[in-house]
Amino acid sequence: MNSSATSRLVVGDRFRDFAEAVGAETFSRLARSLDAGDLDAVEGPLRVVTGQGVGEFEISYLEDAVRRRQLDDRIELVHSAGQPARRQELHKAREDNVLIAGLTQVDDTAYEAALRLHDHNELLVDVQDRVHVQGMVAVEAARQMFVAVVERYFTARWPQQRYYIVLNSINTTFSNFLFPVGATVRLTVDESEVSEPSRLTFRTTVEVEQAGRPAAAVTIDAAAFAPGLLEEKELRRAKSAVASTMDAALAIA
Structure with missing residues (x-):
């Protein structure tokens, strides 16, 4: 300098x-x-x-x-990254791991935010030894963008409930390297069904763009469930997984 x-x-x-x-x-x-x-x-x-x-x-x-x-x-x-998305919107316990900042609604189906990488983010602390940022950052940024949009603009209509968000599929296409400078994360809601408050479904496309070029595109198919709908099924399958593990261990013994 x-x-x-x-x-x-x-x-x-x-x-x-x-x-x-x-x-x-x-x-x-x-x-x-x-x-x-x-x-x-x-x-x-x-x-x-x-x-x-x-x-x-x-x-x-x-x-x-x-x-x-x-x-x-x-x-x-x-410096113009904007405020990081809030803990209750991302289901993240540490601010270090928040990848979305300055979230705004563009129109009825489009949302935009800035990529925000903390120096101690969980995806970087193990290894960051390349000039570009590893692809999992783009994937996780897209996932966080989806969760933040659903929580802020959809489930917030029923503030008395805390929803469980379940991913059905997430598919990623990489187009360019992502570097540790400013980048934009854009989400488009391609399909949604929000008429039944107990179960909201979404199909979205999230694009990570940097320097006017797409770095990654992520399609996400997911649902948000009201409390009480998943616990019984989750617990039943958890017990089944434990039983299967124990049976396999005893068979080896």
Whole structure:
């Protein structure tokens, strides 16, 4: 980063291979440069654009570092991911694992959100050693988009109930690599049946788009069940699975 630059991309430390490949900064490297005064001579204006892995927590640190070095008039942080989808909409217990932010309704059948990757997301902590992001991120983002849309815009009509969402099928086609920068997740409701509150059914198409190109398309066929409809069947099959396992183990013994 130098005084002649007008913009710079910063990504989470998890994406250091990507940063090295494209000449971007990682969060830790940029933070160290700011704290050490390495950027005090920058003439600006310099716009630092945040990619994946850099959230509000990290941005707050960078903003503080810029203020302390009195660089407010020369360095601007650009971040526009939007608010992460809420826990009750995604059935996720950790914010680290939320992949959807800024969810909005476009029209009666179309919904849109930004892809949001935390640096400690469950799909990245085991291995992220390529320039691109692994395909399972797109699949999980599509699944989360489906759950969030169903919870916010459909099951919310019956707020006294907490629905169980059951996937019948999920099919994915990959078109391009996905990289740790901004991407858009779009969901279209192709078919739905929501006249019976105890059982809602949906067929949707979710597309993950980046830089104007599709990265993945995911079709999801699923249903949302009101409490009480699945427990008996689930418990019966759970007991059957245990019995089968025990019988097999005794047969070996």
